[in-house]
Amino acid sequence: MPITRRALLAAPLLAAAPRARAEEAAALEHHVARTLIVGFGGARDTAPAFDRLLALAGTLPLGGVIYMGPNIESEAAIRRMNGLLRSAAREPLLISVDEEGGAVRRLRRLPSVPDTPSARDVAALTPEGSLALYGRMAQALAGLGFNLNHGPVLDLAVNARSAVVAGLGRSYGDDPAVVAAHAASFVRAHHAHGVQVTIKHFPGHGSAAEDPHLRPVDATGSWRPREIEPFRLVLGREQPISLMTSHQVIAHPLFGADPRPLTFVPGAIDHVRHRLGYHGLVITDDLTMGAITARWTLEAAVAGALLAGHDCAIVAKPGHDPVARIRTLVSAVAAQARRDPALRAAVLRAGSQVVAVKRRYAVA
Numbered sequence: 249m250p251i252t253r254r255a256l257l258a259a260p261l262l263a264a265a266p267r268a269r270a271e272e273a274a275a276l277e278h279h280v281a282r283t284l285i286v287g288f289g290g291a292r293d294t295a296p297a298f299d300r301l302l303a304l305a306g307t308l309p310l311g312g313v314i315y316m317g318p319n320i321e322s323e324a325a326i327r328r329m330n331g332l333l334r335s336a337a338r339e340p341l342l343i344s345v346d347e348e349g350g351a352v353r354r355l356r357r358l359p360s361v362p363d364t365p366s367a368r369d370v371a372a373l374t375p376e377g378s379l380a381l382y383g384r385m386a387q388a389l390a391g392l393g394f395n396l397n398h399g400p401v402l403d404l405a406v407n408a409r410s411a412v413v414a415g416l417g418r419s420y421g422d423d424p425a426v427v428a429a430h431a432a433s434f435v436r437a438h439h440a441h442g443v444q445v446t447i448k449h450f451p452g453h454g455s456a457a458e459d460p461h462l463r464p465v466d467a468t469g470s471w472r473p474r475e476i477e478p479f480r481l482v483l484g485r486e487q488p489i490s491l492m493t494s495h496q497v498i499a500h501p502l503f504g505a506d507p508r509p510l511t512f513v514p515g516a517i518d519h520v521r522h523r524l525g526y527h528g529l530v531i532t533d534d535l536t537m538g539a540i541t542a543r544w545t546l547e548a549a550v551a552g553a554l555l556a557g558h559d560c561a562i563v564a565k566p567g568h569d570p571v572a573r574i575r576t577l578v579s580a581v582a583a584q585a586r587r588d589p590a591l592r593a594a595v596l597r598a599g600s601q602v603v604a605v606k607r608r609y610a611v612a
Contacts, residue, residue: 276582276592279599281308283554285342285531286574287564288313291321293328300571302336308578311560311602312342312396315354323358323392330393339603340611342444342489344396347389351416352399361388366417367401367430375429382437390441395611398446398492400434402427402478403454407470411459419454424474428481435486444609447483448492449533450520451476451503451510456496460539464509466497473502476519483524489609490529490560491520495539509539511549517557529605531560546573547580554581554594559601 289297304310313333320326330343345354350366362384364370370378389397404427405419413419420427431447438445452475453460456467479491493516495509504515511532520526535541535549544552546563553561566573585592 273582273586276585276595277578278309279595280550280578280581280585282311282339282599282602283550283558283560283595284310284574284578285312285314285344285560285562286310286570287316287536287566288319288570290329291319292325293332297570298329298332302332304571304574305333305337305341307338308575309339310337310341310574312344314398314562314564315343315345315394316564317354320354320357323360326358326392334393334612340606342396342606342611343394344398344446345389345394346398347385348399348401348418349385350418352418355388355392358388358392360391361385367420368405368414368417370430371420371426373430375433378430379433379437382434383440386438386441386443389438389443394443396444396446396489397438398448400431400445400447401449402431402447402482403449403452404475404478406454406472406475407457409457410454411457412461413454413456422454424477424481427478428485431478431482432485435482435488439486444489444611446490446492446531447479447488449494450479450491451494451498451516452478453494453496460495460533460537462538464497464539464542465495468497468499471496471498471500473500476524480524483526488528489605489611490531491526492531492533493517493520493558495533495537511535511540511558512552512556514556521557528609529559529602530557532558532562534562534564536563536565546577547584550577550581551584551591554598555591557594559598559605 288301346352347355349364355361364385401418403413403419405414405422408414420430435445455470456465458465493510495511499505499507503513506513510516532553540549550561585595
């Protein structure tokens with residue numbers, strides 16, 4: 249059969265179609281990767297697990313990494329690891345840790361990091377005193393190569409029996425003005441040393457008795473709108489790079505009376521954006537916590553968080569082979585986005601927002 253002119257003209261188009269699909273798939277995977285702040289294996293720059301992380305960061309433009317207890321061995325190792333991460337990464341990384349003070353101190357074994365007291369104890373100081381205290385903490389983090397600290401906690405201590413807030417001394421108290429004053433000191437001190445912060449856990453986790461690390465938590469009956477007040481006050485003074493939401497269920501008219509964890513509730517993010525006027529990164533708490541894993545797969549949780557309007561999702565404990573799990577996660581969410589126009593739009597919006605915010609805050 250002779251080759252027609254039409255067939256000759258169509259041939260380049262047919263050849264281009266698979267390339268276009270492959271390019272779109274790669275672009276979606278890159279945007280999904282930008283939304284993830286991931287945990288990893290290894291506590292030394294020579295560890296094979298850390299080598300795999302470097303390879304991943306060189307292949308996919310991850311949003312960031314988060315250090316957990318098993319990653320902390322020595323100051324020299326952390327400095328080398330953070331330097332290598334910066335060099336290997338396709339795009340600037342958020343290199344993060346939870347160093348609040350008191351019970352939540354990932355870096356407690358390192359001599360250069362001061363033994364910062366809990367928020368409950370810091371509340372006895374003046375705001376000027378807490379500014380100096382947090383300045384020493386921030387200086388230590390900057391010296392180790394971190395550029396993001398997941399603190400301060402803005403939760404009100406409205407329930408003394410709270411397993412995750414007041415019970416651990418993580419709140420500055422039950423007065424929104426006092427909480428906001430010391431939280432603002434935390435933010436300013438870190439910014440003065442080039443370290444960004446995450447204010448948490450919107451819209452306030454201080455009334456819930458149970459711990460979302462372990463199981464689902466429903467705070468619908470205990471939560472009150474005044475718990476938002478510290479967030480409003482701090483955002484009126486400071487511009488943190490990120491705001492973390494809570495995994496608790498709060499079926500309240502302010503957020504649309506949705507019975508799911510706020511992680512998946514668009515009304516909660518809408519409140520942050522439109523009522524509080526916040527334009528930084530809205531990030532999830534760790535999606536490997538029991539409040540989420542009890543009912544959702546990791547793929548479903550990331551997709552649901554992005555559909556709700558989050559910009560980033562923390563995946564602190566991806567499993568025994570973290571890099572392989574993250575690669576699988578990125579591929580799966582991107583594949584779902586190719587089939588689901590709403591998720592595709594959410595992924596593209598979130599990935600673009602991460603790039604823009606990192607540029608605005610000069611993350612390097």
